[in-house]
Structures are given as structure tokens and as C-alpha cells.
Amino acid sequence: MKKTRLSPEAVKAKQAFESMKTACSNCNLRELCLPIGLADDELKKLDQLVSTRKRLKRGDHLYRAGQAFESIFAVRSGFFKTDVLIEDGRDQVTGFQMPGELLGLDGISNELHTCNAIALEDSEVCAIPFSQLEGLSRQIHTLQNHFHKVMSREIVRDHGVMMLLGTMRAEERLAAFLLNLSHRFKARGYSPIEFNLRMSRDEIGSYLGLKLETVSRAFSRFQDEGLLSVHQRKVCLLDPDGLHQLISHQRC
Amino acid sequence: MKKTRLSPEAVKAKQAFESMKTACSNCNLRELCLPIGLADDELKKLDQLVSTRKRLKRGDHLYRAGQAFESIFAVRSGFFKTDVLIEDGRDQVTGFQMPGELLGLDGISNELHTCNAIALEDSEVCAIPFSQLEGLSRQIHTLQNHFHKVMSREIVRDHGVMMLLGTMRAEERLAAFLLNLSHRFKARGYSPIEFNLRMSRDEIGSYLGLKLETVSRAFSRFQDEGLLSVHQRKVCLLDPDGLHQLISHQRC
DNA sequence: TCCTGTGTTTGATCCACGTCAACGCTCCCA
DNA sequence: TGGGAGCGTTGACGTGGATCAAACACAGGA
Numbered sequence: 001m002k003k004t005r006l007s008p009e010a011v012k013a014k015q016a017f018e019s020m021k022t023a024c025s026n027c028n029l030r031e032l033c034l035p036i037g038l039a040d041d042e043l044k045k046l047d048q049l050v051s052t053r054k055r056l057k058r059g060d061h062l063y064r065a066g067q068a069f070e071s072i073f074a075v076r077s078g079f080f081k082t083d084v085l086i087e088d089g090r091d092q093v094t095g096f097q098m099p100g101e102l103l104g105l106d107g108i109s110n111e112l113h114t115c116n117a118i119a120l121e122d123s124e125v126c127a128i129p130f131s132q133l134e135g136l137s138r139q140i141h142t143l144q145n146h147f148h149k150v151m152s153r154e155i156v157r158d159h160g161v162m163m164l165l166g167t168m169r170a171e172e173r174l175a176a177f178l179l180n181l182s183h184r185f186k187a188r189g190y191s192p193i194e195f196n197l198r199m200s201r202d203e204i205g206s207y208l209g210l211k212l213e214t215v216s217r218a219f220s221r222f223q224d225e226g227l228l229s230v231h232q233r234k235v236c237l238l239d240p241d242g243l244h245q246l247i248s249h250q251r252c
Numbered sequence: 253m254k255k256t257r258l259s260p261e262a263v264k265a266k267q268a269f270e271s272m273k274t275a276c277s278n279c280n281l282r283e284l285c286l287p288i289g290l291a292d293d294e295l296k297k298l299d300q301l302v303s304t305r306k307r308l309k310r311g312d313h314l315y316r317a318g319q320a321f322e323s324i325f326a327v328r329s330g331f332f333k334t335d336v337l338i339e340d341g342r343d344q345v346t347g348f349q350m351p352g353e354l355l356g357l358d359g360i361s362n363e364l365h366t367c368n369a370i371a372l373e374d375s376e377v378c379a380i381p382f383s384q385l386e387g388l389s390r391q392i393h394t395l396q397n398h399f400h401k402v403m404s405r406e407i408v409r410d411h412g413v414m415m416l417l418g419t420m421r422a423e424e425r426l427a428a429f430l431l432n433l434s435h436r437f438k439a440r441g442y443s444p445i446e447f448n449l450r451m452s453r454d455e456i457g458s459y460l461g462l463k464l465e466t467v468s469r470a471f472s473r474f475q476d477e478g479l480l481s482v483h484q485r486k487v488c489l490l491d492p493d494g495l496h497q498l499i500s501h502q503r504c
Numbered sequence: 505t506c507c508t509g510t511g512t513t514t515g516a517t518c519c520a521c522g523t524c525a526a527c528g529c530t531c532c533c534a
Numbered sequence: 535t536g537g538g539a540g541c542g543t544t545g546a547c548g549t550g551g552a553t554c555a556a557a558c559a560c561a562g563g564a
Contacts (some may be wrong), residue, residue: 152360
């Protein structure tokens with residue numbers, strides 16, 4: 001880093017800029033993330049808490065299973081996966097996180113992270129010290145309730161994945177996965193029908209309880225049937241309704 | 253109900269008895285349930301909140317998917333399952349709950365229950381009005397933190413089930429399930445090696461992502477191999493270590 | 505006591521997905 | 535320009551668990 005001498009005014013301006021950058025109140029994800037529904041003065045208090053940001057390169061670990069839990073993280077930009085490894089070599093991707101989503105909630109239970117969080121592309125996260133978040137949520141009713149809803153939503157999401165893993169066939173699983181991504185991209189202002197997958201076939205397979213070859217075959221099959229087009233990681237959903245029918249249809 | 257006239261003393265004694273019955277402070281599950289680690293005066297406040305109890309007969313619904321969410325429930329006695337139904341007829345058991353465990357956490361997210369909770373035997377639960385619980389946990393730091401840990405533990409548990417459904421074979425799943433029950437019975441002072449299953453083969457299968465025939469075959473196989481004995485729903489784990497090895501072993 | 509319904513076990517067969525293997529595409533660096 | 539690494543695709547084949555079907559065990563009621 002180059003060191004340059006700045007005038008006091010410039011320093012002050014720079015500080016303001018830095019703090020503006022990291023503030024929830026100026027984050028365009030605030031309606032997707034923790035600050036939903038907070039009043040201005042409440043947002044300011046949250047700003048003070050969420051002052052630490054962290055940049056990660058593709059492939060970096062945000063945290064690892066077994067590390068002490070201190071903060072939860074909000075994805076500001078980029079894309080993550082979380083996975084669990086067990087001693088005998090089995091592993092499973094437990095989720096993919098995109099901007100506005102929280103990482104690390106599983107660490108609260110034992111004050112240890114129970115999974116690995118890995119950046120799938122260059123990313124940025126806001127660290128939210130958990131004990132301070134508890135403190136603030138004792139003061140701000142709205143924040144407390146919203147945080148509870150976020151945790152509860154994670155439980156509901158997990159039930160959805162259990163349903164997927166327990167009752168669906170390969171193509172149904174992939175269709176459900178793609179539609180889920182589609183909704184989440186849409187909520188973030190991106191195209192719900194055309195997007196780049198940030199994860200490999202192997203990672204998709206691990207998340208869906210399938211082998212990578214099966215994922216690849218399902219993609220090919222969907223393409224043959226005109227449901228989507230796929231080239232490498234670029235996907236275009238040509239017939240989202242068709243994909244949806246695939247899931248909600250009775251088994252034949 | 254017979255109506256009998258009681259002396260004032262008797263009325264008072266009866267009231268004390270009733271309130272003693274419903275109090276967390278006298279509940280022998282308090283170290284497994286919400287009140288963990290609370291001081292005496294804090295426990296008293298919690299007692300006031302948890303005043304409603306509910307009895308259910310085997311087969312009764314505690315709540316149904318879609319109903320308004322108002323309270324979470326602590327199992328006081330008995331046994332529950334939760335399951336999710338989707339329109340096309342698919343369903344999946346998402347969990348089995350025993351005394352000291354909480355039900356309804358998934359309802360917080362949208363203020364609607366997202367699954368059905370059904371008593372598998374005659375049971376009793378304590379209803380904990382959620383908004384009051386939030387209020388109290390703003391006052392009692394210990395309660396707040398403990399509640400967060402309980403929710404987080406549920407997320408970790410769900411990840412375990414995802415791992416089970418995503419990576420394990422039928423016999424591994426059943427072994428993991430039985431060992432999990434075993435630990436939870438042990439924590440409640442029951443025998444960890446001999447217990448009655450409260451759920452049918454079909455319900456076990458639904459939870460484990462298997463058909464009932466597969467569950468039945470796995471039981472028979474375990475019995476043939478001397479790992480356990482099973483007659484109807486009565487199970488005796490003869491070789492828990494053997495079951496454990498089955499899970500942690502590499503695939504051949 | 506038999507009868508009926510519900511849940512469980514067991515056998516025979518089938519098929520979706522896993523496994524193994526070969527090959528293709530892209531990107532990167534020598 | 536060539537070559538190698540990392541992913542992704544496709545084919546051939548095997549298998550674990552689903553499906554279908556029959557018989558059995560047990561509980562509750564007449």
C-alpha cells in the first residue's frame with residue numbers, strides 16, 4: 001500500500017467515506033438483510049456494531065468448522081457455500097449464500113462453528129459481533145424479532161432441503177434448486193431467468209444428494225426438453241413453469 | 253367433572269398444587285428445557301409466562317401447517333412428530349420431539365406454522381406465548397442467549413439430517429437414527445439401550461428418506477448380525493459400538 | 505372364540521442413480 | 535503453439551433401494 005500524506009480535512013472526508021461505505025444505513029441490501037424495518041435512529045446503532053468488513057478471494061475460508069464463534073456474517077457481495085465434513089471423508093454442502101444472507105447461525109449453539117464457509121467468488125462480508133447483536137436486540141424490539149425470524153427462516157429452509165433430499169428424484173431436485181436460485185436472484189434485482197452458477201456440478205450434487213454425473217445428465221435432459229439452455233455455468237431458464245410442474249407433479 | 257365443596261384451606265392447597273404442577277421451577281426437565289441456567293428469581297418470571305398446559309391424546313394435532321403462530325411449546329411428557337405435506341401428496345417427517353424439547357420454532361418466520369405437530373402418544377405440553385418470551389428475554393440475558401442457542405441447535409440438527417439424507421445408505425441412516433434416540437433417552441434418565449419406539453416403520457422411513465420395507469429389512473439385518481434385538485416397537489441395542497462403526501466406516 | 509383392521513415382515517422383480525471409464529472443452533502457462 | 539489441469543459430458547454397466555405382492559402378528563370388538 002502507498003502511504004500518502006493527507007490534510008486534516010481530507011482525512012476526515014476519507015473517514016466519513018469509509019464509515020459510509022460500511023454502514024447498514026447506506027447498504028442497498030438493507031431491506032434483505034438484518035436492518036429490515038428499523039427506524040433511522042435504530043439503524044444508526046446497528047451501523048456502529050457492523051463496522052468490520054472483510055474481503056475474501058475466491059476459495060478463501062470465511063471460517064472453519066471447530067473455530068470459536070464470535071460473529072455472524074452478512075454477505076455484502078459475492079457468493080458462498082457452507083459445508084460439513086465428517087471424519088470418514090463424507091462431506092455435504094449445506095447451503096449457498098448470496099448477498100443479504102447471513103452466515104454462521106449454526107455456531108451460536110456451542111460457540112463453535114460447525115461447518116466451513118467458503119467464498120465461491122471474490123466476496124465481501126460484514127462481521128456482526130454476536131454478543132453485541134444480542135445486546136442491541138435487547139434494546140431494539142424490531143431487531144430482536146427480525147433476528148428471530150431470520151433464524152426461524154433458516155430452520156424452514158432446512159426443512160425444505162430435507163423434503164427435497166427425502167422425497168424427490170434427481171430431476172425434481174435440480175429443478176427445485178434452479179427455481180430457488182432464480183427467486184433469490186430476482187429478489188436481488190438480477191435476472192431470474194438468466195444467471196451464472198457460481199458452483200461446480202460436484203458442489204450442486206453434494207447439496208442435492210446426487211453425484212456430479214447425475215447433475216450433468218439432468219441438465220442435459222432439461223436442455224433436450226427445451227426447459228433451459230446451459231453452457232458451462234451459464235444457465236437460461238426457457239420454461240420456468242415447466243420446471244415448476246416437474247416438481248409439483250404426482251409421481252407417475 | 254364432579255363438583256365438590258372445599259374448605260378455603262383446601263382451595264388454597266389445591267391452587268398451590270396446580271401452580272406447582274405447571275411451574276418450570278419444579279419441572280424435572282428444567283435442565284433440558286428453556287430454563288437452563290436461570291437464577292431463582294428469573295425462573296419465577298418464566299413460571300408466570302408458562303402457565304398454560306395442554307394435554308393431547310395419541311394422534312391429536314398440537315398445531316397444523318398454516319395456523320397462526322402464537323406460542324412455542326415445550327414437551328412435558330409424551331412424544332411428538334412434526335411433518336410437512338406438500339400439495340402433490342408428498343410428505344416428510346421433519347423431526348421427533350421428546351420431553352424437554354421445543355416445538356414450533358419454524359412458525360416464527362412468517363407467524364404461521366409451517367408443519368404439523370402430532371402426538372405419537374398421550375402427551376402434555378407447556379405453551380409459551382412467543383411475544384411474551386421475547387419480552388422476557390429482553391430482560392433476562394441468560395434466557396435470551398439460551399433461546400438463541402436452542403434455535404441454533406435446531407439448525408445444527410437439521411444439518412445433521414441433511415448429511416444423513418444426502419450421504420448415507422439405508423443401514424447407516426437407521427443406525428444413526430437409533431443412536432440419536434439412544435442419546436436422547438439417556439439424557440432423560442431412561443435406558444439408552446432398551447426402549448420403545450413411539451413411531452411406526454412408515455414414520456421412521458419418512459424421516460430417513462426410506463420406504464417402510466427398507467426400514468424393516470434394515471432392522472432384520474441388524475438383528476441377524478447381533479447388533480440389536482427388535483420385537484415390534486421394542487428395541488434393545490446389543491452392540492451400540494457396532495452400530496456406531498457402521499456409520500463412521502468408509503464406504504467399501 | 506373368531507373376525508377384522510392395522511402394522512410388520514419377507515420375497516421377487518425393477519429401475520433410478522451410482523460407478524467406472526473415456527473423451528471434450530476452456531483456460532492457463534511454458 | 536502445445537500440453538496439462540480442472541471441469542463437464544456421455545456411455546456402459548452394476549446395485550441399492552423402490553415397488554408389488556403375499557403372508558403374518560397383534561389388538562380390539564362382537
